Amino acid sequence: MRLVLLGAPGSGKGTQATRLREHLQVPHISTGELLRAAVAAGSALGLQAKAVMEAGNLVSDDIVLGMLEERLLKPDTGNGFILDGYPRNLAQARALDALLDRIGQPADVAVQLDVATELLVDRLSGRAKLEGRADDSPDAVRKRLAVYSEQTAPVVDFYRNQGKLACVHGEGGMDEVFVRILEAINPTSDVG
Numbered sequence: 001m002r003l004v005l006l007g008a009p010g011s012g013k014g015t016q017a018t019r020l021r022e023h024l025q026v027p028h029i030s031t032g033e034l035l036r037a038a039v040a041a042g043s044a045l046g047l048q049a050k051a052v053m054e055a056g057n058l059v060s061d062d063i064v065l066g067m068l069e070e071r072l073l074k075p076d077t078g079n080g081f082i083l084d085g086y087p088r089n090l091a092q093a094r095a096l097d098a099l100l101d102r103i104g105q106p107a108d109v110a111v112q113l114d115v116a117t118e119l120l121v122d123r124l125s126g127r128a129k130l131e132g133r134a135d136d137s138p139d140a141v142r143k144r145l146a147v148y149s150e151q152t153a154p155v156v157d158f159y160r161n162q163g164k165l166a167c168v169h170g171e172g173g174m175d176e177v178f179v180r181i182l183e184a185i186n187p188t189s190d191v192g
């Protein structure tokens with residue numbers, strides 16, 4: 001299955017993608033993780049991305065698309081993938097469609113995790129205390145949420161118009177949300 005996971009920062013994309021990877025046995029590709037790895041490695045790309053991410057902004061479309069294309073072309077994506085954190089704006093959504101068409105792997109479904117803003121802020125401030133991620137600071141979180149509603153929210157309609165959108169209520173326990181996702185992507189399966 002080729003699944004695109006959409007949702008605001010803190011909506012649980014990374015959390016659920018980890019569970020989905022085990023269940024579907026396909027790789028989890030997170031553009032946030034690819035970028036954090038580039039920052040940690042101190043590559044030229046990482047140096048460019050670091051300040052942008054810490055301010056809560058989006059890294060340039062060209063950089064992220066190049067990085068994603070390189071990852072999608074690895075042989076482990078033959079049976080599908082879970083894409084987490086991409087696309088984040090309409091230009092990325094169009095570029096992704098073109099890329100997936102070119103490699104003969106169009107997306108099957110886009111799952112949108114829907115969570116109220118107050119809860120997003122609570123979750124991210126909880127993670128800031130536990131993990132100390134620079135982009136979980138209160139200023140960066142405010143910026144990321146604003147960027148999400150301005151640039152990423154329109155991507156939901158992009159997939160709705162293609163008839164590929166599944167909206168899932170993302171509040172409640174992590175396992176509870178996971179079961180809802182499984183039901184949304186395969187309504188006939190027994191998810192226990």
Ligand code: B4P
Pocket residue numbers: 008009010011012013014015016030031032033035052053054056057058059060064084085086087088092123124126127135144170171172173174177
């Ligand atoms: P990401 O790594 O994608 O960060 P995120 O949106 O915060 O999601 P994440 O997956 O980490 O968190 P989750 O919601 O699972 O992006 C970071 C930055 O990278 C971006 O701001 C941007 O600068 C850059 N970037 C990434 N992709 C890009 C792109 N395509 N283009 C340009 N720039 C890009 O979880 C958050 C917290 O909630 C966790 O602590 C988790 O434990 C908790 N949680 C999750 N589910 C829960 C539940 N059900 N109940 C309670 N807590 C829960």
